[in-house]
Amino acid sequence: MYAGAVNSMRVYEENVRDLVNRPGEMRERSRSFAVPETLGEALARVPAGENLDLDVRLESVHEGILVSATASTTMHAECGRCLEPFTAPFQVEFQELFAYTPTEADEYGVHGDHVNLEPPLRDAAVLALPFQPVCRPDCPGLDPETGELRDAEAAAESVAVDPRWAALAGLLAEDEDVDRATDPEESE
Numbered sequence: 001m002y003a004g005a006v007n008s009m010r011v012y013e014e015n016v017r018d019l020v021n022r023p024g025e026m027r028e029r030s031r032s033f034a035v036p037e038t039l040g041e042a043l044a045r046v047p048a049g050e051n052l053d054l055d056v057r058l059e060s061v062h063e064g065i066l067v068s069a070t071a072s073t074t075m076h077a078e079c080g081r082c083l084e085p086f087t088a089p090f091q092v093e094f095q096e097l098f099a100y101t102p103t104e105a106d107e108y109g110v111h112g113d114h115v116n117l118e119p120p121l122r123d124a125a126v127l128a129l130p131f132q133p134v135c136r137p138d139c140p141g142l143d144p145e146t147g148e149l150r151d152a153e154a155a156a157e158s159v160a161v162d163p164r165w166a167a168l169a170g171l172l173a174e175d176e177d178v179d180r181a182t183d184p185e186e187s188e
């Protein structure tokens with residue numbers, strides 16, 4: 001990693017100097033920055049350079065600093081059905097304790113006067129990014145025969161039946177059954 005990248009990763013650092021060993025103290029901070037390294041590796045990701053709004057709540061507790069954070073940004077994805085690229089708002093939350101003396105290997109620690117939010121934010125984002133993103137819930141996808149993008153109207157006709165018509169069709173079918181059952185000629 002080159003020096004510039006190391007410096008840019010400092011956007012994830014929170015200074016906690018005025019919270020260390022002061023249980024009960026709390027700070028809330030918000031800031032925006034450009035994501036220094038892409039989050040996520042699959043069909044959906046937050047690419048480097050994308051703007052990210054971070055709301056952080058830092059609470060001093062006996063064991064360390066409890067961090068609650070919400071990140072709001074934009075994911076760039078490839079639709080799992082039609083393969084078209086699209087963007088969509090993406091929000092992820094996490095809460096982690098940064099301990100003064102981490103006891104487990106996977107526990108986060110307070111480093112000097114700061115905590116580094118990058119590892120928990122990255123973990124939370126990777127988990128929350130959709131594994132099979134779709135550009136819109138009713139994306140018709142590709143025609144299974146031609147592999148071409150399906151015509152949206154044609155796909156809608158074949159897939160979606162207006163629920164009101166479906167209900168009406170059900171009623172008509174019922175009526176026919178009733179007629180047949182009560183028709184004296186047929187029952188005799």
Ligand SMILES: [Zn+2]
Nearest residue numbers: 079082135139
């Ligand atoms: Zn699509």
